[in-house]
Amino acid sequence: MDHTRDNPLKRFTAFWIAILLVTSFGIALIITQPFAPDKTDKAYEMMGEGRLEIKEEIDRVQDDALNEAALAEALQAQIKSFGQNKESKGSMPVPGAAPAPAPAEKPAE
Amino acid sequence: MSETNSTADSRDVVLRSSIDRSLRHPVMFFFTSGAVWLALAIVLGLVASAKKHSPEFLTCFSWLDAGKVDAAHMSAMIYGWGLQAAFGIIIWLMARLSRKECTAAGVILWAGHAWNAAVFYGVVRIMMGEGSGVTYMEFPSEVWPVLLLCYSVITIWSLIQFQVRDAGHVYVSQWYLLAGLLWFPWIAVTAWVFVFLMDGHPLMVTGVAAWFKGTLFSLFFLPVALASSYYLAPKVTGRPVYSYNIALFGFWSLAVFGPWAGMQKLVGAPVPQFLPYAGAASMILILIPAIAVGYNIIRTVIGNSEVVAESPSLRFTAAGIVLFIVFGVLSVLLHTVPAMKLTQFSYTGYGFDILGLYGVFSLCSFGAIYFIVPRITRREWLSRRFIKWHFYCSLYGVSSIVLCAVIGGLTQGQGIEDLSQPFGTMAERASQVGWGVTLAWAFLLIANLFFCLHLLLMWARLGRRSSHPTLLKAHHPESPHGPEGEVDNYSSASA
Amino acid sequence: MTFKAFIIGLLGTFGIPWLLLVVIPYSTMRSLEPVEYGQNSELAGAFVPKRDGRIKEGSKIFGQEGCALCHTQVIRPTYAGNDVHRGEWAGLRKSSSVDEDTRRETIVQDYQQEDVAHIGQTRVGPDLSNFGRRVEHYLRVNKSTRTPEQWTLMHLYNPKGVPRYEVPETDEQIVTAWKSACPPKSGLFDKVEVHGAGHGTLPVDIEEGMGIKPTDRARALASYLVSLKKDTLGNPLPEALNYNPKAPQPEE
Numbered sequence: 001m002d003h004t005r006d007n008p009l010k011r012f013t014a015f016w017i018a019i020l021l022v023t024s025f026g027i028a029l030i031i032t033q034p035f036a037p038d039k040t041d042k043a044y045e046m047m048g049e050g051r052l053e054i055k056e057e058i059d060r061v062q063d064d065a066l067n068e069a070a071l072a073e074a075l076q077a078q079i080k081s082f083g084q085n086k087e088s089k090g091s092m093p094v095p096g097a098a099p100a101p102a103p104a105e106k107p108a109e
Numbered sequence: 110m111s112e113t114n115s116t117a118d119s120r121d122v123v124l125r126s127s128i129d130r131s132l133r134h135p136v137m138f139f140f141t142s143g144a145v146w147l148a149l150a151i152v153l154g155l156v157a158s159a160k161k162h163s164p165e166f167l168t169c170f171s172w173l174d175a176g177k178v179d180a181a182h183m184s185a186m187i188y189g190w191g192l193q194a195a196f197g198i199i200i201w202l203m204a205r206l207s208r209k210e211c212t213a214a215g216v217i218l219w220a221g222h223a224w225n226a227a228v229f230y231g232v233v234r235i236m237m238g239e240g241s242g243v244t245y246m247e248f249p250s251e252v253w254p255v256l257l258l259c260y261s262v263i264t265i266w267s268l269i270q271f272q273v274r275d276a277g278h279v280y281v282s283q284w285y286l287l288a289g290l291l292w293f294p295w296i297a298v299t300a301w302v303f304v305f306l307m308d309g310h311p312l313m314v315t316g317v318a319a320w321f322k323g324t325l326f327s328l329f330f331l332p333v334a335l336a337s338s339y340y341l342a343p344k345v346t347g348r349p350v351y352s353y354n355i356a357l358f359g360f361w362s363l364a365v366f367g368p369w370a371g372m373q374k375l376v377g378a379p380v381p382q383f384l385p386y387a388g389a390a391s392m393i394l395i396l397i398p399a400i401a402v403g404y405n406i407i408r409t410v411i412g413n414s415e416v417v418a419e420s421p422s423l424r425f426t427a428a429g430i431v432l433f434i435v436f437g438v439l440s441v442l443l444h445t446v447p448a449m450k451l452t453q454f455s456y457t458g459y460g461f462d463i464l465g466l467y468g469v470f471s472l473c474s475f476g477a478i479y480f481i482v483p484r485i486t487r488r489e490w491l492s493r494r495f496i497k498w499h500f501y502c503s504l505y506g507v508s509s510i511v512l513c514a515v516i517g518g519l520t521q522g523q524g525i526e527d528l529s530q531p532f533g534t535m536a537e538r539a540s541q542v543g544w545g546v547t548l549a550w551a552f553l554l555i556a557n558l559f560f561c562l563h564l565l566l567m568w569a570r571l572g573r574r575s576s577h578p579t580l581l582k583a584h585h586p587e588s589p590h591g592p593e594g595e596v597d598n599y600s601s602a603s604a
Numbered sequence: 605m606t607f608k609a610f611i612i613g614l615l616g617t618f619g620i621p622w623l624l625l626v627v628i629p630y631s632t633m634r635s636l637e638p639v640e641y642g643q644n645s646e647l648a649g650a651f652v653p654k655r656d657g658r659i660k661e662g663s664k665i666f667g668q669e670g671c672a673l674c675h676t677q678v679i680r681p682t683y684a685g686n687d688v689h690r691g692e693w694a695g696l697r698k699s700s701s702v703d704e705d706t707r708r709e710t711i712v713q714d715y716q717q718e719d720v721a722h723i724g725q726t727r728v729g730p731d732l733s734n735f736g737r738r739v740e741h742y743l744r745v746n747k748s749t750r751t752p753e754q755w756t757l758m759h760l761y762n763p764k765g766v767p768r769y770e771v772p773e774t775d776e777q778i779v780t781a782w783k784s785a786c787p788p789k790s791g792l793f794d795k796v797e798v799h800g801a802g803h804g805t806l807p808v809d810i811e812e813g814m815g816i817k818p819t820d821r822a823r824a825l826a827s828y829l830v831s832l833k834k835d836t837l838g839n840p841l842p843e844a845l846n847y848n849p850k851a852p853q854p855e856e
Contacts, residue, residue: 006273014272018265025295029302037635047652164787171791176670242667243720303630310633311721368621377680379712381629450685454676454727526686539728
């Protein structure tokens with residue numbers, strides 16, 4: 001009988017050959033990945049495109065409608081008014097005070 | 110001449126018994142825990158089948174809901190019993206045929222425990238309704254890598270043993286073992302990556318899972334069963350395998366046709382059309398290896414009907430091989446285009462799966478277990494009667510399941526196709542079939558209680574201390590294992 | 605046969621089907637282009653089945669609860685089976701209450717946004733491709749005040765029907781009328797104490813002061829089931845319409 005086939009080195013090589021064989025198709029999967037086409041299930045993105053178009057439309061209309069000069073003027077007026085503010089009595093109810101009045105009518109269900 | 114022979118023989122006996130001793134613990138562990146899982150799987154199968162005709166049965170336990178219990182039943186059967194029985198057969202047979210002792214019994218045993226824990230975890234998660242929800246791969250995603258790792262740790266030593274075997278003949282069994290050992294990780298890794306890791310089209314996820322289920326049988330369970338048969342048939346009868354060329358042809362025809370199986374479940378679904386038909390064609394072509402292997406093994410044992418009747422291992426193996434031929438013939442009938450209309454979504458598929466898993470694989474495994482266990486425990490089987498009951502109840506049970514499910518499934522499928530009948534007719538037919546299947550599972554349960562008990566007694570080392578094997582006939586002129594009736598004695602198991 | 609020849613043989617015989625049956629079809633199917641509505645359609649953009657949030661979760665629960673064991677979700681073309689003509693599986697038939705035949709075969713977009721296509725294992729129960737369409741239609745014809753989700757939850761709780769549960773009487777075409785063999789999914793419902801109106805509990809009679817409340821899983825599953833409308837109304841793509849048995853085929 002030929003006993004030279006079995007030695008630690010041979011076993012070590014056999015171990016790695018076995019690992020390689022067992023995982024061969026796992027490795028093949030990794031290798032083939034770059035060649036696989038990308039996922040093009042872009043249905044959600046295509047739906048999103050429609051929504052984006054509407055959003056852009058709205059943005060454009062709003063931009064057009066924006067009167068920057070008037071806005072700046074209004075802001076300036078506001079800034080000036082801050083300096084003229086005076087302390088006044090708060091509108092929050094104080095504990096122990098009468099409860100706030102009930103709303104006139106119930107909101108619709 | 111005779112003197113050198115006898116010293117070589119005695120050296121051989123020593124080597125064999127040292128191989129057996131080195132594998133005693135892992136192999137017994139796989140067989141006994143497998144048998145317990147099988148009993149559990151059958152109980153679950155009984156419940157699952159009962160729910161199909163009596164929907165109110167056990168509804169108080171929501172973890173036993175019909176769909177979940179069926180998934181748990183099949184998973185326990187495949188991963189609890191099937192794979193573990195296969196592990197025991199693979200590591201023992203490969204060690205014996207390569208004539209190498211196992212040096213990693215401890216590691217294998219640990220991996221076996223981890224395997225059991227993973228299967229248990231998976232089955233519990235399925236019953237809790239937390240499985241993956243993918244038909245045929247119901248274990249949650251995290252179970253699969255654990256199973257794959259355990260599988261590699263258990264079987265890698267067999268691959269090494271094959272590589273460092275003493276130069277000489279490679280047996281037919283070794284081809285099947287080697288191929289099965291490699292095929293399982295190939296299909297399992299592919300299926301796991303495509304089903305659970307990558308984000309694919311839902312239909313292809315279903316398709317890959319169906320392919321995994323189909324190839325798991327044709328490329329793992331079948332090779333292991335055939336390896337065991339190609340070992341036992343010549344060994345027990347003491348005759349060489351009938352034809353080497355037919356064996357070669359049978360092996361390569363399985364290797365060529367087997368990997369295409371599985372996607373026939375998707376006939377009519379909007380996937381590329383050749384996928385399901387390739388699956389159906391491969392299932393039809395399975396008849397070729399079935400006939401090749403069946404003819405070869407039957408020719409090997411024929412003329413020794415006495416031995417087949419007496420030896421428990423050979424009797425189970427022969428039954429398994431005959432059922433493999435039946436499997437091949439049925440496969441042709443059930444996968445033609447007109448038949449697929451009726452069988453695709455009826456009980457037929459279930460009956461066919463059970464025929465493969467129980468009728469072919471499990472019967473061959475029982476044969477192997479009846480052969481291996483006395484050798485590694487150095488005790489003989491306790492009761493001839495237990496083995497007989499196991500055999501007859503198994504055969505009766507599996508035949509009834511297959512008959513009920515296949516024939517009943519065809520009438521059920523016909524009921525759906527026949528538009529003049531209301532849907533209720535079909536449901537009625539399905540329910541009648543269900544009763545038959547439930548009853549058949551009860552027979553299998555009885556069979557496996559005998560088997561499980563017997564095996565556990567052997568595990569507890571309560572077997573008979575005798576040099577005469579347990580045969581199925583009380584008075585035998587001569588042991589089939591050789592003139593001296595010694596367990597370990599055999600003339601060359603050339604294959 | 606040397607070891608090397610053996611391994612090369614195995615790699616080859618396995619590698620070819622592996623590539624042709626699994627890897628290439630998987631990659632191809634994953635990169636399907638979305639289908640735009642035709643020029644003549646009133647709708648713009650691409651067709652997308654809306655399966656977000658709870659519906660997607662429900663699809664997963666459908667698989668986990670093993671519904672696919674007894675229910676399929678595929679209407680096979682006529683060469684593979686008679687599904688299109690079986691009851692209302694493929695869509696609604698033209699009748700006094702239905703203006704247009706909506707039946708069709710399943711097409712590839714029908715499963716989009718699900719994790720896995722629930723093709724199903726057996727047909728112990730009816731095909732569910734158009735479950736949502738059938739329930740909606742049935743409730744409308746019977747002038748029921750229930751929502752489809754409520755009806756579905758009742759069905760999941762007790763498929764055989766409990767007292768106070770509307771049983772369809774007239775329209776024979778509605779397949780839900782036959783005695784269901786579906787086991788009750790009691791695990792998806794909690795028994796809770798109710799006070800007053802019993803918010804969110806099912807209209808079933810059990811003991812005094814108690815009610816049956818669907819869990820989140822049950823609600824998700826019901827949402828998914830009600831969303832199943834794989835007919836020509838659910839998917840008005842020209843290519844889907846071509847699989848309608850009555851629809852005119854485009855002229856060459």
